[in-house]
Amino acid sequence: MAQRRIPSRIFLVGPMGAGKTTIGRELASRLGFRFVDSDSEIERKTGVSIPWIFDIEGEQGFRQREAAVIDQLTQQEHLVLATGGGAVTTPSNRDALSARGIVIYLFTPVQVQLQRTRHDTNRPLLQSSNPRQRLEELMQQRDPLYRQIADLVIESSSGRARGVAKRIEATLEKE
Numbered sequence: 001m002a003q004r005r006i007p008s009r010i011f012l013v014g015p016m017g018a019g020k021t022t023i024g025r026e027l028a029s030r031l032g033f034r035f036v037d038s039d040s041e042i043e044r045k046t047g048v049s050i051p052w053i054f055d056i057e058g059e060q061g062f063r064q065r066e067a068a069v070i071d072q073l074t075q076q077e078h079l080v081l082a083t084g085g086g087a088v089t090t091p092s093n094r095d096a097l098s099a100r101g102i103v104i105y106l107f108t109p110v111q112v113q114l115q116r117t118r119h120d121t122n123r124p125l126l127q128s129s130n131p132r133q134r135l136e137e138l139m140q141q142r143d144p145l146y147r148q149i150a151d152l153v154i155e156s157s158s159g160r161a162r163g164v165a166k167r168i169e170a171t172l173e174k175e
């Protein structure tokens with residue numbers, strides 16, 4: 001039987017609203033892989049929400065928890081991992097992600113990120129008076145980091161999550 005050469009660890013990176021969580025779940029189900037979201041894993045382990053962690057421990061505290069979870073999860077097999085948008089700002093995360101699996105950057109313009117996140121109160125970094133400016137600043141800082149570790153860049157602003165997941169699967173099968 002022909003072997004599919006799909007890598008056994010698939011890591012999704014990209015900005016808030018790129019669809020990492022939604023597309024990641026869909027992709028994992030298509031591939032028969034386990035899906036884990038680093039934010040959900042932090043919430044499961046701590047028993048509190050991401051905004052709560054930011055409130056009590058600050059962004060730095062959150063980044064430490066995120067790094068511990070990413071170190072653990074990137075060692076598992078047959079896994080699609082959706083990271084949080086800022087995971088790439090921590091050097092040890094960049095190292096673990098790029099060394100241990102295939103990294104897919106879901107690229108989405110700020111305008112679309114804004115539409116997808118505008119009613120959401122679960123992203124502490126966007127609870128600002130000017131979320132557009134915030135997203136633009138973050139994009140400027142982080143886009144080079146996403147690109148630095150990406151094996152593939154996939155545009156995720158158009159179509160439905162299911163369609164993007166299908167496109168990723170087809171691209172991986174061709175690789």
Ligand SMILES: Nc1ncnc2c1ncn2[C@@H]1O[C@H](COP(=O)(O)OP(=O)(O)O)[C@@H](O)[C@H]1O
Pocket residue numbers: 014015016017018019020021022023082116117156157158159160161164
């Ligand atoms: N094509 C699409 N791909 C992914 N998400 C989409 C798409 N269209 C709309 N969405 C919506 O955008 C929102 C943000 O997606 P999410 O997966 O939470 O992004 P991320 O984890 O990258 O921040 C969700 O409500 C999702 O349903």
Ligand SMILES: O=C(O)C1=C[C@@H](OP(=O)(O)O)[C@@H](O)[C@H](O)C1
Pocket residue numbers: 014015016017020021039050083084085086087122123124125
């Ligand atoms: O961009 C960021 O720094 C963050 C993105 C969020 O994840 P999503 O990218 O899944 O929204 C979450 O990790 C936290 O609110 C911080």
Ligand SMILES: [Mg+2]
Pocket residue numbers: 020021037039082083084
């Ligand atoms: Mg997410």
